[in-house]
Amino acid sequence: MKQNKRWLAPLALFCLLLLFSGCGSHYEPDALSYVLLIGIDEGTQNNLRISFMIANPKELAGGSGAQNSTGGGDEVKGTASPVATVESPSLYAAMNMVNTFVGRKISLMHAKGIIFSEKMARNGSMAIFIPALTQYRETRGTAFLAVSKDKPEKILHEMKPLLEANPAKYIELLAATSQYTGFIPSIQLQEFYNESKVEGIAPVSILFASSKNKPSEDGKGSLRREGAYVAGQMAKRGGVALEAMGAAAFRDGKMVGELNGDETTLQAMLRGKFKRGIFSMEDPLKPKNILSMDVVSARKPKIKVRLTNQGAVIDAKISLEGNLLGATSTIDYALPKYRPILEKDFSDMIKKQAEDLIIKTQQEYKADILGFGTKARHLVLTQKQWQELKWRDLYEQAEVNIEVDYKLRRTGNLFRIMPLLKPEQGIDEGDNPQ
Amino acid sequence: MQENKIGETEAIVLLTTIMTGKIFLTFPNTMVGYGGNASWLIILFSGCLALILFSFILRFLNKFGGNSFPESAENIAGPYLGTMIVLAVLLPWLIDVAMTLRKFSEMMVIIALPETPISVMVITFIVASAIVAYLGVNTISRAAYLSFPLSLGAVLFIIILTYPAWNLDWLFPLLGKGLDPILRYGILRSSDYGELNLLYAIPLIFYSQQIKRIGYKSIVLTMLIFLVVIITYLLTFPAVVGEEPYLPLYMMARGVYLGRFLQRIEAVFVLFWVINGYLWISIGIYGFCKILCDLLRLPDYRPLILPTAILILAISFIPASLPDVVLFSIYTYREYSFILIFGIPALLLLIAHLRGKGVPAENEAK
Numbered sequence: 023m024k025q026n027k028r029w030l031a032p033l034a035l036f037c038l039l040l041l042f043s044g045c046g047s048h049y050e051p052d053a054l055s056y057v058l059l060i061g062i063d064e065g066t067q068n069n070l071r072i073s074f075m076i077a078n079p080k081e082l083a084g085g086s087g088a089q090n091s092t093g094g095g096d097e098v099k100g101t102a103s104p105v106a107t108v109e110s111p112s113l114y115a116a117m118n119m120v121n122t123f124v125g126r127k128i129s130l131m132h133a134k135g136i137i138f139s140e141k142m143a144r145n146g147s148m149a150i151f152i153p154a155l156t157q158y159r160e161t162r163g164t165a166f167l168a169v170s171k172d173k174p175e176k177i178l179h180e181m182k183p184l185l186e187a188n189p190a191k192y193i194e195l196l197a198a199t200s201q202y203t204g205f206i207p208s209i210q211l212q213e214f215y216n217e218s219k220v221e222g223i224a225p226v227s228i229l230f231a232s233s234k235n236k237p238s239e240d241g242k243g244s245l246r247r248e249g250a251y252v253a254g255q256m257a258k259r260g261g262v263a264l265e266a267m268g269a270a271a272f273r274d275g276k277m278v279g280e281l282n283g284d285e286t287t288l289q290a291m292l293r294g295k296f297k298r299g300i301f302s303m304e305d306p307l308k309p310k311n312i313l314s315m316d317v318v319s320a321r322k323p324k325i326k327v328r329l330t331n332q333g334a335v336i337d338a339k340i341s342l343e344g345n346l347l348g349a350t351s352t353i354d355y356a357l358p359k360y361r362p363i364l365e366k367d368f369s370d371m372i373k374k375q376a377e378d379l380i381i382k383t384q385q386e387y388k389a390d391i392l393g394f395g396t397k398a399r400h401l402v403l404t405q406k407q408w409q410e411l412k413w414r415d416l417y418e419q420a421e422v423n424i425e426v427d428y429k430l431r432r433t434g435n436l437f438r439i440m441p442l443l444k445p446e447q448g449i450d451e452g453d454n455p456q
Numbered sequence: 457m458q459e460n461k462i463g464e465t466e467a468i469v470l471l472t473t474i475m476t477g478k479i480f481l482t483f484p485n486t487m488v489g490y491g492g493n494a495s496w497l498i499i500l501f502s503g504c505l506a507l508i509l510f511s512f513i514l515r516f517l518n519k520f521g522g523n524s525f526p527e528s529a530e531n532i533a534g535p536y537l538g539t540m541i542v543l544a545v546l547l548p549w550l551i552d553v554a555m556t557l558r559k560f561s562e563m564m565v566i567i568a569l570p571e572t573p574i575s576v577m578v579i580t581f582i583v584a585s586a587i588v589a590y591l592g593v594n595t596i597s598r599a600a601y602l603s604f605p606l607s608l609g610a611v612l613f614i615i616i617l618t619y620p621a622w623n624l625d626w627l628f629p630l631l632g633k634g635l636d637p638i639l640r641y642g643i644l645r646s647s648d649y650g651e652l653n654l655l656y657a658i659p660l661i662f663y664s665q666q667i668k669r670i671g672y673k674s675i676v677l678t679m680l681i682f683l684v685v686i687i688t689y690l691l692t693f694p695a696v697v698g699e700e701p702y703l704p705l706y707m708m709a710r711g712v713y714l715g716r717f718l719q720r721i722e723a724v725f726v727l728f729w730v731i732n733g734y735l736w737i738s739i740g741i742y743g744f745c746k747i748l749c750d751l752l753r754l755p756d757y758r759p760l761i762l763p764t765a766i767l768i769l770a771i772s773f774i775p776a777s778l779p780d781v782v783l784f785s786i787y788t789y790r791e792y793s794f795i796l797i798f799g800i801p802a803l804l805l806l807i808a809h810l811r812g813k814g815v816p817a818e819n820e821a822k
Contacts, residue, residue: 030587037584159566164713194716212711213621220694222625396625403631405492 052079055126058103058190059181060113061174062151063139068109072116073175074128075103081187103189105178113154130160134193136167136211137174137230140270140277149218149275156215163212166197168228169270169277171254180232180264196266197228204287204299205249207269218275222395222413224387226269226289229253229280233263245312248302249284273389279382281391288372288379291340292392294322301344305351306367307360313349315368317342320429327398334420336394340372345432352441354456356433369426376424390417464666466597470739471674473600474651476681477736479611480705480729481559483648483682484689486786489699490641494632496686501642503679506649509798510671513656516801519808521664524750525657532808541800542751545657546744548789548796550764552650553740554771555785557581560733562778567706568726578772585737586765589745590758593661596738603735607728608681614705614725615688617712622691632695647794648682649675654739656801658746702782741765 061073081102106124110116117128136155138148148169155161170177183192200208206228217225231254238257252268269281269289281289290296298318305311320341328335346355346364355364383391395413402408441449441456449455462470487495520528525545530538561577569577588596631638652675655667662670689704692711701707706729709722742757745764749757775781807813 027591030590034584034587037580037587159570163707163711164719191716198715210713216694216697219696393625396623396628399625399628402629404629404634405632406634408629 049127049129053126054129055124056132057128057130058132058134058193059178060130060133060136061107061139061170061178062113062136062142062148063174064141064147065109069111070113070116071107071109071173071175072113073105073107073178074116074120075105075178075181075189076124076128077132077190078103102182102187105175107175113151114158130158131162132190133161133165134190135165135197136161137170137177138168138227139174140169140171143169143227143270143272143277146274146276148277149272152211152215152218155211161211163210163215165211166193166228167209167211167214168230168266171229171231176232177230177264180262182262184262199266200290200295201297202299203283204290204296205268205283206266207286207290208295209269218272220396221408222390222399223393224389224391225272226281226286226391227272228266229268229270230264230266233258233265245304247284248300249287250282252280252282271383271387271389271391273387278387278389281379284375285379285382288376289391291319291342291372292323292325292338292376292394294319300347301368303368303371305349305353306363307353308351311349311351313351313355313364314347315344315430316347317344317368317428320427325394325397327394327401329401329416332421334398334416336397336420336422337425338376338394338422339425339427340376341427342372343429343431344368346430346434348434349439352439354439355430356437356439357456360456361430365428365430369428372426372428373424376426377422380422380424384418384420388414388418390414394420394422460592460594461661461663462593462597464663464670466601467662467666467670468674468677469604470597470600470735471651471654471670472677472681473604473607473732474654474736474739475649475674475678477556477732478648479681479685480703480725480732481556481563482702482704482782482786484686484704485699485701486790487641487645487686488690488695488704490633490645491637492632492695493627493629493690494634494638495695496683496690497631497638498642498645499679499682499686501638502645502648503675503682505642505646506652506675506679507672509646509794510649510652510675512798512802512805513652514668514671516656516805517659517664517667519805519813521656521659521667524660525747526751529804532804532811532813537807539751541804542747544796545653545800546747546751548793549653549657549740549744549747550768551771552785552789552793553737553744554768555775555781555789556733556740557585557737557768558772558775558781559778559785560730560737561772562781563703563706564730566702566778567722575773578769581733581737582765582769582772585734585741586761588734588738589741590761593658593739593742593746596735596742600735603728603731607732610724610728611681611685611705614709614712614721615684617714617718617721618688618692618708620714621711622688623694624691626690626692626694627687641791644791644794647790647792647797649678650790650793650797653797653800654743658743658750661746702778741768 056077057074058077059075063071065071106120108116108119110119120128142148156163183189186192200206207226209227214225214227217223229252234254235257236259253265256265267283269286270277271279271281287296287299296319298316300314301317302312302314305313320343324339326337353360355361383389395417398413399408402411440454443449443451487498491498526542529541533541557578561574561581564577565572565574652671655671689698689708692708706722706725709725712721713719741761741764745757745760748760775784
C-alpha cells in the first residue's frame with residue numbers, strides 16, 4: 023500500500039503547480055495598461071466616444087513628467103497620465119480599439135471612476151449603460167460615478183493632480199472629499215445601480231465641470247455661501263482646472279436636475295451619509311459679520327413615514343453638532359446667553375434649506391433622491407403591497423416635517439473672546455460689555 | 457477491508473463544510489430570487505423542515521445502521537428493488553458531483569482565470585479531487601476539520617467588512633414576495649441539506665451512536681451559516697439586485713472598500729472557495745465509489761476512482777454553458793432532490809415496516 027502512495031505526492035504537487043501558475047490567464051503587470059478613469063460620451067462618427075485615462079508606471083515610480091501642464095493635448099504618450107480617446111460602438115469595443123495603438127492590453131481592473139457626459143445623463147443613455155458596466159468582470163462597483171457638464175474627454179485631460187505623483191490616489195482622494203466637505207455625494211457605481219432598480223429612492227451622481235470662472239480684478243463682491251455653487255461656477259484660479267461640486271439628480275434613469283453644494287450636503291444629511299462640513303453664515307447678532315462652523319453629524323437622521331387619509335406624512339429629524347471655527351463679530355458664543363441664539367439660527371437655516379430642497383424634489387424633479395421611500399417600505403409586508411402603494415405618487419404630495427437639532431459643542435481654541443479696543447465707543451483695555 | 461471511521465467533530469465539520477459550500481456559488485442569489493427580502497425566512501423554514509425530515513434518516517439508521525446502504529436496501533426491498541433504490545441514490549449523486557465540478561470550474565474562469573480553457577480547470581479539479589478521494593475519508597474529513605475554521609473565518613471577515621454598505625431598509629417589505637413562496641420554496645429547498653444522505657448512504661464511516669448528534673448539529677450549524685450569509689447579503693444588496701450575480705459572496709467581497717488601503721480582498725475569498733470546492737468534489741467521488749463498491753460487493757473502492765472521475769468529467773461537459781448548468785442544478789435538481797434524499801429512507805422504512813424487517817426498538821442506537 024505504501025509503495026502505491028509514493029507517486030501520489032509528486033502528482034498532487036504537479037496539480038498544485040498548475041494552479042499556482044495561473045494557467046493561461048496571467049498577464050505580467052508590465053504588459054497591461056491600467057485605466058484609471060473612463061469618460062463616456064456620445065460619438066460623432068460612432069455610437070460612443072470613449073476616453074481612457076491610463077496610468078503611466080514611469081510617473082508612478084517617481085519619474086519626471088508634464089504632470090502640472092494645463093494643456094489638453096490629444097497626445098497619448100509623454101504625459102503623466104495619458105488620455106486615449108476613440109469612437110466605438112461600445113465600451114468593450116473601445117478597449118479593443120485602444121489596444122491597437124497603446125501597445126499594452128487595456129485593463130479596467132483599477133478604474134477608479136466613470137464620468138458620463140451630461141447629454142447622456144439627460145437623455146437616459148447613461149442609465150442604459152450602467153448594467154453593462156456592472157456585468158463586466160474587470161469594472162468594480164466601488165468606482166465613483168460622475169456626470170460632467172463638459173465633455174468627459176476634457177475632464178480627463180484636466181485631471182492633472184497638483185500634489186500627487188499618483189493620479190489613482192488623487193482620484194480616490196477627490197472622490198473622498200464628500201466625507202469632509204459634503205459638496206459632492208458619496209456615490210459608487212454599485213450604489214447608483216442599486217438605486218436605479220429600487221422603488222423608493224432615486225440616485226444622484228457627482229457633478230464635474232472644468233473651471234471657467236476666474237476671479238475678476240476689480241469690483242466689490244457680496245456674500246454667497248460656499249455651497250451655493252455647482253461645478254464650473256466657482257471663482258478660482260490655480261490648482262487643478264476642474265471642479266467637483268454638487269450632484270446630478272436622476273429620475274427613471276434620466277438626469278432631471280442639478281443640486282448645488284448646499285443641496286448636496288442636505289441630501290447627504292437626510293440620507294444619513296453626511297459626516298462633516300464647514301458652514302458659513304451671517305452672524306445672527308451682527309448680521310454684517312460672517313462666522314464659520316465645522317459641523318458634524320451627531321447621529322443618523324431619524325425618519326418616520328406615516329400614511330394618513332390625506333397621504334404620506336414624513337417626519338425627519340437631523341441631529342448635528344459643531345465647533346465654531348471663527349467669528350469676525352467677536353461675540354462670545356461660549357456664553358450660555360448667546361449660544362442658543364446661534365444654535366437656533368443655524369438650525370433654522372438648515373431647516374429652511376432642507377424644506378426648499380424637498381419641495382424641489384417633489385415638484386421639480388419628482389424624484390425621491392432623499393430616500394424617504396426606503397423608510398416607507400417598512401409600512402407594508404409584501405412586495406405586492408409595496409407596488410400597490412405607488413410611493414412616487416405619494417411622495418410628490420407628501421407632507422414633510424423637518425426638525426433640526428444643532429448643538430454648538432466647542433468654540434475653537436478660545437473660551438472667552440474679549441472685544442477689540444475701541445476707546446471712542448467706550449471699550450478700553452479690559453472692558454468686556456458682553 | 458477495514459472501514460475507516462471518522463469522529464463526531466470531524467463528521468459535523470465535514471457535513472457542514474459540504475452543505476455550506478453552496479454559499480460560495482449561486483445559493484444566495486437563488487434564495488433571494490425565490491423570496492426577495494424574505495429569503496432568510498425560506499432558510500429558516502427549510503432548515504427547520506430538514507431537522508424534521510432528518511428524523512426519517514435517523515429512524516432508518518437506528519434500524520439498519522449496522523450495514524452498508526446497499527446491504528440494507530437489498531435486505532429490506534429485495535435484490536432487484538433494493539438495487540434500484542441504491543441506483544436512485546447513486547445516479548443523482550453522480551450528476552450532482554459533475555454539475556458541482558462544472559460550477560466550481562466555471563466560476564473559477566469567471567472570477568480569476570478568464571482566459572483559461574474550462575477543460576483545464578475541470579481536469580485540474582477532478583484530478584486533485586480524485587487523488588484526495590483515493591487517500592480516503594479520513595484525509596478528507598481531517599482536511600475539512602483543518603480548513604473549516606479558516607474558511608468560516610474568511611467568510612465572516614468578508615461579511616463584516618461589507619458593514620459600511622449595509623442598509624437595514626433593504627430587508628423590507630419583511631415578507632418579500634409573500635408567504636406562498638416562503639412556504640413553497642422552504643419545502644423545496646430542504647434539498648440544500650441533501651448532503652445529509654452521506655449519513656445513510658455510507659453509514660459505516662460514522663460511529664452509530666454519534667449519528668444523531670452529527671445530523672442535528674450539522675443542520676443547525678449549516679442553517680446558521682446560511683442565515684448569516686443571506687441576511688448580510690440582503691443588507692448589502694437590495695433583493696432586486698441580489699438575484700442577479702452568479703457569485704454573490706464574491707460580489708460582496710469585491711464591494712469591500714474601507715478607504716484606499718483596505719480593498720480588493722476577494723483574493724482571500726478565492727483561496728477558501730477553491731479549498732471548499734476540492735473538499736466537496738473529493739467527498740462526492742469518495743461517496744459515489746464507496747456506495748458502488750458496497751453495491752458490487754468489491755473489497756476496495758479505490759479501483760473505481762479513475763472510471764468514476766472520467767465519468768464525472770464527461771457528464772460535467774454535457775451542459776453547453778454556465779447558465780445551463782445553473783438552470784439545471786439550481787432550478788431542477790435542487791428543487792426536487794429532497795424527495796429522493798429524504799424520501800428514500802422513509803420509503804425503506806415503510807417497506808421494512810410492511811415486511812416486518814429491522815431490529816427491535818430496544819436495540820436501537822441512541
